[in-house]
Amino acid sequence: MTPDGVHPSICRFCHAHCGILVEIAGGRPTRVTGDRDNPLYRGFSCAKGRQLGLLHDRPERLRHSVARGADGGFAPIEGGRALEEIAQRVRAIADRHGPRSVAIYVGTYSGPHPASAPFAVGWLLGLGSRMVFTSASIDQPGKNVANALHGRWLGGAHLFHEADVWLFVGTNPPISMSGGISVDPGRSVQRALRRGAKLIAIDPRRSELARSAEVFLQPRPGEDAALLAAMLHVILREGLGDPDFVASEASGCEALAAAVLPFDPAFAARRCDVPEAEIARAARLFAGAARAGATAGTGPNMSGHGNLVEYLLLCLMTVCGHWRRAGEPLPNPGALLTEPQPVAQAEAPRRASGYGPQLRVRGLGNNASGLPTAALSDEILLEGEGRVRALFCIGSNPVAAWPDQLKAIEAIRKLDLLVCLDPHLGATARHAHYVIAPKIGFEVPGHSLFLETLEQTYAAMGIPAPYAQYAPALVEPPAGSDLIEEWRFFFRLARRMGLPLRLYPLRAEAGPRRAARAPIDVDLSREPTGDEVLEWLARGSRVPLDEVKRHPHGAIFEGEPARVAPKPPGASARLELGDAQMLAELAALRAEPPPELAPGAHPFRLISRRLPNVYNSSGRELPAHTRKRRHNPAFLNPDDLAALGVREGDVIEIRSARAAIFGIAEGAPELRRGVVSMAHAFGDAPERDGLLRRIGSSTGRLVANDRDWDPLTGIPRMSAIPVAVSRYSGPPFHD
Numbered sequence: 001m002t003p004d005g006v007h008p009s010i011c012r013f014c015h016a017h018c019g020i021l022v023e024i025a026g027g028r029p030t031r032v033t034g035d036r037d038n039p040l041y042r043g044f045s046c047a048k049g050r051q052l053g054l055l056h057d058r059p060e061r062l063r064h065s066v067a068r069g070a071d072g073g074f075a076p077i078e079g080g081r082a083l084e085e086i087a088q089r090v091r092a093i094a095d096r097h098g099p100r101s102v103a104i105y106v107g108t109y110s111g112p113h114p115a116s117a118p119f120a121v122g123w124l125l126g127l128g129s130r131m132v133f134t135s136a137s138i139d140q141p142g143k144n145v146a147n148a149l150h151g152r153w154l155g156g157a158h159l160f161h162e163a164d165v166w167l168f169v170g171t172n173p174p175i176s177m178s179g180g181i182s183v184d185p186g187r188s189v190q191r192a193l194r195r196g197a198k199l200i201a202i203d204p205r206r207s208e209l210a211r212s213a214e215v216f217l218q219p220r221p222g223e224d225a226a227l228l229a230a231m232l233h234v235i236l237r238e239g240l241g242d243p244d245f246v247a248s249e250a251s252g253c254e255a256l257a258a259a260v261l262p263f264d265p266a267f268a269a270r271r272c273d274v275p276e277a278e279i280a281r282a283a284r285l286f287a288g289a290a291r292a293g294a295t296a297g298t299g300p301n302m303s304g305h306g307n308l309v310e311y312l313l314l315c316l317m318t319v320c321g322h323w324r325r326a327g328e329p330l331p332n333p334g335a336l337l338t339e340p341q342p343v344a345q346a347e348a349p350r351r352a353s354g355y356g357p358q359l360r361v362r363g364l365g366n367n368a369s370g371l372p373t374a375a376l377s378d379e380i381l382l383e384g385e386g387r388v389r390a391l392f393c394i395g396s397n398p399v400a401a402w403p404d405q406l407k408a409i410e411a412i413r414k415l416d417l418l419v420c421l422d423p424h425l426g427a428t429a430r431h432a433h434y435v436i437a438p439k440i441g442f443e444v445p446g447h448s449l450f451l452e453t454l455e456q457t458y459a460a461m462g463i464p465a466p467y468a469q470y471a472p473a474l475v476e477p478p479a480g481s482d483l484i485e486e487w488r489f490f491f492r493l494a495r496r497m498g499l500p501l502r503l504y505p506l507r508a509e510a511g512p513r514r515a516a517r518a519p520i521d522v523d524l525s526r527e528p529t530g531d532e533v534l535e536w537l538a539r540g541s542r543v544p545l546d547e548v549k550r551h552p553h554g555a556i557f558e559g560e561p562a563r564v565a566p567k568p569p570g571a572s573a574r575l576e577l578g579d580a581q582m583l584a585e586l587a588a589l590r591a592e593p594p595p596e597l598a599p600g601a602h603p604f605r606l607i608s609r610r611l612p613n614v615y616n617s618s619g620r621e622l623p624a625h626t627r628k629r630r631h632n633p634a635f636l637n638p639d640d641l642a643a644l645g646v647r648e649g650d651v652i653e654i655r656s657a658r659a660a661i662f663g664i665a666e667g668a669p670e671l672r673r674g675v676v677s678m679a680h681a682f683g684d685a686p687e688r689d690g691l692l693r694r695i696g697s698s699t700g701r702l703v704a705n706d707r708d709w710d711p712l713t714g715i716p717r718m719s720a721i722p723v724a725v726s727r728y729s730g731p732p733f734h735d
Contacts, residue, residue, distance in 0.1 A: 008554070016178075148368040445473050491522070604674055
């Protein structure tokens with residue numbers, strides 16, 4: 001494959017796609033470091049990425065696909081035979097119950113393999129099913145919903161490296177590698193501070209990012225929408241922002257002003273438990289900036305009003321006119337995306353729901369974030385026509401990730417067919433009928449298109465320049481293994497089943513308009529190479545993939561500077577500041593007393609967080625990441641620990657209205673009191689709770705997916721969960 005030595009590549013651990021160097025010895029990856037010759041990342045790498053090579057040869061990695069036998073155990077199965085058996089079982093299910101009975105779920109770990117999702121979706125559509133579920137509907141679904149309801153500005157937004165002020169709501173880029181900064185976030189923040197930029201942070205914990213903020217608001221969990229409404233109240237009451245831009249490019253400002261009128265800083269200060277003066281200071285700082293931006297993270301999207309939080313952030317941007325104007329350059333026109341067509345005009349709002357396939361539960365259906373994954377368990381469990389009976393999991397781990405873990409496990413166990421593409425027997429794969437062992441990481445070629453797509457879709461990556469990189473496959477799979485690329489599995493499945501296979505391109509949902517990429521009808525008579533598939537995904541790109549390949553360390557492809565074109569004569573579309581559904585939700589929020597003021601049986605609020613050594617449920621199997629701890633600690637303020645009579649390292653019970661989990665207490669003075677902070681996507685089924693110190697706990701078990709759910713996306717409250725906390729005094733847990 002590749003000779004021994006040091007070779008540039010792309011990190012495949014998360015969405016950030018950092019440039020790395022991989023040392024190969026004896027045909028195996030032995031060391032990973034940051035690539036100082038990479039023009040964007042300049043040697044930066046994180047703890048996760050530096051352990052990427054260990055994933056290839058760890059003992060528990062599946063070298064062969066496995067099938068479940070009659071005794072419930074797994075046995076190796078030859079790849080071709082697995083394909084044949086799966087094809088027959090899918091055909092039988094679809095013929096008897098209809099194509100809708102077959103679904104796929106695409107998780108966050110599919111991102112490093114950009115062809116996986118398009119081939120899986122193409123295969124499913126060829127079967128005649130549209131039951132495509134993704135992590136986008138339980139991670140940050142409010143972003144796509146808000147973009148639909150508000151409309152988008154086709155000139156694009158400013159980036160973090162240009163901004164005078166940036167507002168971070170429940171996001172911590174030094175750990176998440178997103179939220180407006182993904183390239184060496186720690187140093188990027190320090191560079192911004194040195195040039196005089198000001199940061200505003202809203203977070204129940206004084207995170208790594210919040211420690212650098214000019215204004216830090218530490219509210220009760222779940223109150224982000226109330227704070228943002230109060231900021232809008234100040235800006236509109238004091239005539240700040242950019243009224244000329246609003247008059248020219250937006251509608252609904254009077255309705256918005258009336259809706260935020262009751263959210264004066266005094267009310268928000270009482271509700272959120274933050275200083276009144278600091279709310280006003282944050283509003284004036286944001287409105288007074290020449291260039292500013294705002295991003296929200298996973299926590300606010302999971303805390304009960306995610307769509308509203310994201311919508312109010314867009315309203316803040318529009319009321320203050322913080323969009324790129326005619327004549328301004330576009331610092332990142334993209335490389336593997338098609339040519340941008342930035343223009344200083346609005347794209348009208350579009351429907352956020354009510355199209356595409358509808359589900360059978362709670363009136364939910366397709367929406368701007370996709371089909372509601374939070375309702376997929378119900379679609380599997382609910383008897384009758386249309387029940388989902390077969391599920392394919394790609395880059396995903398539903399037992400660890402889906403809300404309402406107890407119901408998710410019940411649903412997973414009821415499936416007639418569960419196929420997981422997974423390099424090891426994880427929490428979900430242990431329930432599968434077939435686990436397809438895929439090639440991973442350095443065994444497959446890749447490029448950075450997915451990073452660019454995230455940059456445009458979520459405006460959250462903060463890539464400051466038109467960067468791209470291609471990475472060839474560097475190593476062969478382990479000797480004697482029988483592995484397959486994920487996209488190739490679905491190509492061969494389509495061919496065996498005689499189904500048409502059409503590839504739909506990765507799309508950008510926000511940012512400047514771009515030339516469209518047409519779908520590709522795949523010729524099933526000839527299996528393509530991995531490089532051909534990458535070329536298909538990047539067809540029509542601003543920079544040809546062949547040119548990107550000429551720069552093994554990655555490159556910044558400047559070219560002719562793209563500038564925002566003037567608004568064309570007659571353009572009448574406007575951004576919407578007064579969406580009726582969002583303002584009705586805001587009014588309902590104002591009328592409801594915050595549950596924190598009447599805590600009852602559940603006085604604490606459990607919030608989600610990220611840890612530096614894992615990426616959702618991935619990375620927990622690497623010893624280098626788990627020297628200090630293998631679990632997800634239950635972080636509490638030390639004063640709360642003392643009041644509970646709990647010491648660090650003690651096991652505690654955390655109980656919601658739905659269920660209980662166990663956690664290992666750890667002090668965190670940066671947390672406000674009354675808050676438990678835990679990383680999600682840990683743990684396993686209840687029968688494995690005895691392994692608490694090895695695998696941690698699933699916060700998803702505390703969630704009921706049919707309570708307190710969003711009517712558009714179906715996402716229940718997955719953060720800011722009301723819980724009770726007590727010291728555990730039962731039998732000891734295993735080490």
